[in-house]
Amino acid sequence: MTETRRGCPVSHTDYTGHAPILSHYGLLDADREEARFLYNDTTERGFFMLQRYDDVQEGFQQHETWTTAVRSAIRPDSSNEALLPQDLNGQPHVKLRRILNQFFAPAAVRRMEPMAKQRCIELIEEMKASGSCDFVKEFAIRYPTDMFLALLGLPVSDGEQFLEWSDDYFGALLAGDPSRAEAAKASIMKYFDEAVNERRANPRDPKEDMVSRLVQARIDEEELTQDEILTICLTLMLAGLDTTRSALGYIYAHLAQHDADRQAIIDDPTLIPKAVEEFLRLYPLVFQAGREVQEPQDFNGLELEKGDVVWLGIAQANRDPRKFENPDRFDVARHNANQHLAFGGGPHRCLGMHLARLELKVVLEEWHQRIPEYRIKEGTELMERGVQLSMSSLPLEWDV
Ligand code: HEM
Numbered sequence: 476m477t478e479t480r481r482g483c484p485v486s487h488t489d490y491t492g493h494a495p496i497l498s499h500y501g502l503l504d505a506d507r508e509e510a511r512f513l514y515n516d517t518t519e520r521g522f523f524m525l526q527r528y529d530d531v532q533e534g535f536q537q538h539e540t541w542t543t544a545v546r547s548a549i550r551p552d553s554s555n556e557a558l559l560p561q562d563l564n565g566q567p568h569v570k571l572r573r574i575l576n577q578f579f580a581p582a583a584v585r586r587m588e589p590m591a592k593q594r595c596i597e598l599i600e601e602m603k604a605s606g607s608c609d610f611v612k613e614f615a616i617r618y619p620t621d622m623f624l625a626l627l628g629l630p631v632s633d634g635e636q637f638l639e640w641s642d643d644y645f646g647a648l649l650a651g652d653p654s655r656a657e658a659a660k661a662s663i664m665k666y667f668d669e670a671v672n673e674r675r676a677n678p679r680d681p682k683e684d685m686v687s688r689l690v691q692a693r694i695d696e697e698e699l700t701q702d703e704i705l706t707i708c709l710t711l712m713l714a715g716l717d718t719t720r721s722a723l724g725y726i727y728a729h730l731a732q733h734d735a736d737r738q739a740i741i742d743d744p745t746l747i748p749k750a751v752e753e754f755l756r757l758y759p760l761v762f763q764a765g766r767e768v769q770e771p772q773d774f775n776g777l778e779l780e781k782g783d784v785v786w787l788g789i790a791q792a793n794r795d796p797r798k799f800e801n802p803d804r805f806d807v808a809r810h811n812a813n814q815h816l817a818f819g820g821g822p823h824r825c826l827g828m829h830l831a832r833l834e835l836k837v838v839l840e841e842w843h844q845r846i847p848e849y850r851i852k853e854g855t856e857l858m859e860r861g862v863q864l865s866m867s868s869l870p871l872e873w874d875v
Contacts, residue, residue, distance in 0.1 A: 479514075480514035480516070480521070481514065481523075481777075481778050482777075482778070483510065483512045483513050483514040483523060483524075483777070484509060484510045484513055484514070485513070485514050485515070485516055486506050486509070486513040486514070486515045486516075486524065487515070487516060487517060488502050488505075488506055488515065488517065489517045489861075490502070490503075490517075490549050490762070490763070490861045490862070491517075491549055491550075491861045491862050492860075492861050493858055493859070493860050493861070494858065494859060494861070495856070495857065495858060495859070496728060496857035496858060496859045496866065497859070498859070499762065499790075499859060499861055499864060500790060500794060500803075503526075503762060503788065503790050503791045503794070504791070504794060506524065506526060506788075506791070507526040507527060507788065507791040507794075507795065511526070511527060511530070511775075512524060512525065512526070512530075512776075512777045513526070515548075515786065517549075518548070518549060518550075518551060518784075519551075520545075520551050520784050521784065522548040522549075522551075522765065522783075522784040522785060522786045523777060523779065523783060523784070523785050523786065524548075524786040524788055525774075525777075525785060525786060525787055525788055526786075526788040526791040526792070526795075527788075527791070527792065527795050527797060528792040528793075528795040528797060528798035528799075528816075529797075529798075530774075530775060531787050531788050531789065531791070531792035531816060531820075532792065532816065532820055533774075533775070534766070534774075534785065534787045535764075535787060535816070535819060535820030535821035535823075535824075536820070536821050537766070537772075537774070537821075538564065538565075538821050538822050538823070539565070540768065540769050540770050540772060541766035541767065541768055541769065541785055542564040542766060542767055542769055543561050543562060543563075543564060543765075543766065543767075543823060544767040544769075545765040545766060545767040545784050546558070546561055546562075546764065546765050547763070547764070547765045547862075548763055548764075548765035548766075548784050548785065548786035548787075549763065549765070549786075549861075549862060550765075550862060551765065551784055557706050558706065558709075558710045558713065558714075559571065559703060559706045559707045559710050560572055560575065560707075560710075560823075560826070561710065561714075561823065567694070568822060568823075569822065570694045570695070571694065572822070572826070574688065574689070574692045574694075575685075575707070575826055576826070577682075577688075578626065578685045578688070579826050579827055579828075579829060579830060580829070581829050584829040584830050584833050585833075587622070587625065587626070587830070587833065588833060588837070590625055591622060591625075591833055591834065591837045592837050592840075592841060594618065594621050594622070594625070594631065595618060595837050595838055595841045595842075596841050596845075598614060598617060598618055598621075599614075599841055599842055599845050599846065600845070602614065603845055603846060603875070604875060605875075606872060606873055606874065606875040607852070607870065607871065607872040607873070608870075608871055609868055609869065609870050609871075610723070610724065610727050610869040610870070610871045611720060611723075611724045611866050611867065611868055611869045612867075612868060614723075615719070615720040615721075615723035615724055615727070615869075616638065616642070616716060616717075616720040617634065617638060618719075618723075618834065618838065619715060619716050619719035619720060619834060620634050620637060620638045620641065620716055621634045622830070622834055623711065623712060623715055623716060624637060626685065626711070626830065627670070627685055627686060627708065627711070628679065628683075628684045628685060628686055628687075629670055633666075637663075637666070640659050640662045640663050640666070641659075641663065641712060641716060643655065643658075643659040644656055644659035644660055644663060645716075645717055647659055649860070660709070663709065663712070664705055664709065667704075667705050667708040667709065668701070668705060670686060670708075671686055671689075671690065671701065671704050671705065671708075674686045674687050674690050675690055678690065678691070686704070686708075689704045689707060690704065711826075711827070714825075714826070714827060715827050715830070715831070717863070717865060718760060718761065718827075718831065718863075719831055719834055719835070720865065721760040721863070721864055721865040721866065722754070722755070722758070722760060722831065722835060723835065723838060724865065724866040724869050725754070725758035725760065725864070725866070726754045726758065726835065726839070727869060727871065728851070728857060728866065728869055729754070729757075729758070729805065731849055731850055731851045731871060732851065733805065736750075736805055736807070737843070737847075739807060740807075740839060740843060741843050741847050744839075744840055744843070744844075746807055747836050747839045747840055748832075748836055749807050749808070749812065750807050750839065751832055751835045751836050751839065752812045752813045752815065752832075753805060753806060753807055753809055753812040754805070754835070755815055755817040755818075755832075755835075756793045756799065756809075756812050756815035756817060757793070757794075757802075757803075757805055758864075759789050759790045759793045759815070759816070759817040760863060760864035760865060761789060761817070761819075761863055762788070762789055762790035762791075762863070762864060763786050763787060763788055763789055763790070764786075764787045764789060764819055764823075765784055765785065765786060765787070766784070766785045766787065767782065767783070767784055767785075768780065768781060768782065768783040768784075768785060769781060787819075789816050789817060789819065792815075792816045793815045793816055793817060798811070798814070799811065799812075818831075846873050848873055848874065849871045849872065849873040850871070850872055850873070851869070851870065851871060851872075852870035852871065852872050855868075855869075855870050857869065
């Protein structure tokens with residue numbers, strides 16, 4: 476007899492391991508098709524899985540009773556590390572988002588486009604003559620790092636040094652090496668601390684400069700503390716760098732292996748914004764978000780209790796055949812691609828989504844103008860890491 480928990484079949488699928496590229500989507504699809512709701516017992520707290528598009532979308536709207544006290548169903552303890560605005564809920568969250576939103580709104584992001592293009596072109600030109608690169612290690616992380624510094628009004632010339640620290644930090648977190656992670660984090664926090672103090676001494680226009688705005692902002696007449704401002708800076712780094720690197724990795728792994736899709740965007744670059752949306756749908760790397768239930772509730776027949784952990788299955792929703800026809804196919808003309816949930820939903824929807832879209836668009840445009848033909852180095856076995864999907868390496872080659 477199938478094992479059940481509160482009426483849900485129990486899944487033992489571990490979503491945290493290393494595996495050949497794209498294999499996590501196979502596991503996610505299989506779980507979604509097994510039952511509408513599952514209970515997964517691979518973590519100490521366990522979690523109830525919402526997996527179909529309509530349920531996941533509705534789940535993101537339950538923010539009054541499901542909070543980010545748990546942000547990741549598979550790593551519930553990660554919430555011990557403070558993140559802002561993620562950790563706030565209700566009115567305090569709305570108020571902080573209001574301060575941050577102006578720097579991430581479409582118009583603000585559009586103003587960054589000339590700079591985004593120029594930096595992208597410089598980085599591509601630097602590596603073009605070599606005829607090869609590790610796309611993930613040399614380009615896909617360097618570019619968002621420079622953009623992140625520019626967004627905070629910090630010098631892009633610090634990019635290389637900053638990248639060393641953030642690489643060390645991510646690497647140590649993944650390797651489960653807390654003392655190395657703490658050391659790397661200390662260097663990053665010192666850098667932010669100096670930048671914030673510099674703005675306190677020499678404020679710039681708070682309409683244009685995010686750090687100056689954070690320094691001057693009041694929430695219910697209270698200033699943000701130095702710690703809160705530093706946490707916001709660290710959060711933007713944690714939320715914006717690895718995600719964009721991974722998105723670029725999956726997109727380029729796809730384009731290097733699908734000549735017709737690559738040719739289509741070379742022949743007609745105006746397709747690129749639609750291609751970006753379809754890539755975000757097809758390769759969602761934040762494949763789940765977690766929430767903690769604050770009061771008992773019947774959610775479409777699923778009996779939830781206070782303290783339960785809920786999994787909002789982003790990737791399962793994006794690949795749900797009930798919503799998207801032939802969901803495993805890349806279809807640049809897909810009419811509803813932009814209804815994907817790759818950036819989440821509800822009040823915690825990704826703060827950086829317009830910036831991410833801009834970065835992906837600019838890279839696809841500028842790269843294909845300069846390096847239209849490329850391939851994955853022969854003999855490469857592409858692997859991905861679970862938790863939040865990412866590739867550590869994507870060796871590409873092209874003729875020079
Ligand atoms: C392709 C790239 C990206 C993807 C797929 C992505 C995905 C997501 C998702 C799914 C969430 C919602 C999590 C939840 O509901 O618990 C989120 C939240 C967030 N993202 Fe992104 N993200 C990307 C890029 C960025 C960038 C570039 C930044 C900023 C520089 C950023 C900053 C944030 C922040 C601050 C939050 C928390 C929002 C809140 O709680 O109010 N993200 N992101």
